[in-house]
Amino acid sequence: MEELDALLHQPLRTQLVAYLAAAGELTFSDLKRQLEVSDGNLDAHLKKLLAADYVAVRKESGKGRPQSFFVLTPTGLAALQTYVQRLQKLLSLEKPADDGVAASLQAGLAH
Amino acid sequence: MEELDALLHQPLRTQLVAYLAAAGELTFSDLKRQLEVSDGNLDAHLKKLLAADYVAVRKESGKGRPQSFFVLTPTGLAALQTYVQRLQKLLSLEKPADDGVAASLQAGLAH
DNA sequence: TTTATAACTCTGCGTTTCAGAGTGTCAACC
DNA sequence: GGTTGACACTCTGAAACGCAGAGTTATAAA
Numbered sequence: 001m002e003e004l005d006a007l008l009h010q011p012l013r014t015q016l017v018a019y020l021a022a023a024g025e026l027t028f029s030d031l032k033r034q035l036e037v038s039d040g041n042l043d044a045h046l047k048k049l050l051a052a053d054y055v056a057v058r059k060e061s062g063k064g065r066p067q068s069f070f071v072l073t074p075t076g077l078a079a080l081q082t083y084v085q086r087l088q089k090l091l092s093l094e095k096p097a098d099d100g101v102a103a104s105l106q107a108g109l110a111h
Numbered sequence: 112m113e114e115l116d117a118l119l120h121q122p123l124r125t126q127l128v129a130y131l132a133a134a135g136e137l138t139f140s141d142l143k144r145q146l147e148v149s150d151g152n153l154d155a156h157l158k159k160l161l162a163a164d165y166v167a168v169r170k171e172s173g174k175g176r177p178q179s180f181f182v183l184t185p186t187g188l189a190a191l192q193t194y195v196q197r198l199q200k201l202l203s204l205e206k207p208a209d210d211g212v213a214a215s216l217q218a219g220l221a222h
Numbered sequence: 223t224t225t226a227t228a229a230c231t232c233t234g235c236g237t238t239t240c241a242g243a244g245t246g247t248c249a250a251c252c
Numbered sequence: 253g254g255t256t257g258a259c260a261c262t263c264t265g266a267a268a269c270g271c272a273g274a275g276t277t278a279t280a281a282a
Contacts, residue, residue: 004122011115012270018201028229041271043231048269065228065279084202090129091195123239139260152240154262159238176248176259 004090007052008083012037013045017080020055020072028068046070054079115201118163119194123148124156128191131166131183139179157181165190 008014012035019034020026026034032042049055054076058069072080119125123146130145131137137145143153160166165187169180183191 004125006122009120009122009125010270011117011120014115014120015201022203032229038272039230040232040273044270047231061278066277067229087198087202090126091198092133121239143260149241150261151242151263155239172247177246178260 002086002089004086005079005083007048007054008079010045012041013049016045017049017054017072017076020070021077021080025058025069025071028070031070049076052076113197113200115197116190116194118159118165119190121156123152124160127156128160128165128183128187131181132188132191136169136180136182139181142181160187163187163190 008017015035016031019031023030028042028046031046032039035042046055050057052075053073055070056073058071060067060069119128126146127142130142134141139153139157142157143150146153157166161168163186164184166181167184169182171178171180
């Protein structure tokens with residue numbers, strides 16, 4: 001069984017990583033606003049992604065308020081690519097043929 | 112923010128529901144074999160899906176060993192459809208254009 | 223200098239996830 | 253026809269997770 005990366009397959013983290021992949025670099029506050037989560041919660045999820053080397057931080061201080069900029073690492077990007085591929089395969093998103101879930105979904109809509 | 116259904120966005124349950132959508136009806140043992148999980152774990156996840164009315168059971172006993180057949184309910188199917196749509200939107204699976212995650216993923220692959 | 227606000231970080235509690243032990247049912251063998 | 257074994261679940265408790273809010277530091281405004 002091809003498993004889905006548990007680190008990525010979690011509501012908040014999937015969105016977080018998707019935003020990072022799309023935006024390139026975001027601050028703690030950017031993410032907080034986008035995801036609409038509490039500080040503590042966001043911090044906890046970022047820590048996990050940092051620990052796994054899926055994202056990296058660049059901290060700026062001195063001029064203006066201290067800020068942390070978060071980016072996807074090559075490791076994180078690779079993990080996301082694998083994750084998306086497995087999702088596509090599992091949910092048959094790439095081909096709505098007769099044998100996939102997509103077909104069943106369409107059949108369901110037909111009711 | 113459009114949230115991802117926490118009930119569906121969990122490694123085991125996403126796969127479980129995807130299999131049900133594809134197969135139509137599966138027994139406890141079918142699922143156990145497919146997902147490679149312990150009995151207790153599978154039972155717990157099925158209970159959640161039952162409680163949410165995402166799946167339904169049909170129990171057979173008398174002839175042969177007692178068996179439970181699990182199916183997606185209309186509610187579960189609808190939830191899965193919504194879930195897949197949001198995933199597609201979030202990960203831009205439907206259009207690998209310049210502005211989505213898919214574009215970043217391709218850029219990442221180009222290294 | 224006090225007040226306010228942004229940017230984090232830490233703590234602790236409720237929930238979730240999980241494996242393994244337990245229960246019940248049937249089939250096969252002796 | 254009793255015993256053994258295997259399948260089909262179900263229950264229990266512990267570990268990990270997810271979360272909100274309190275706490276901390278740093279800057280800006282009044």
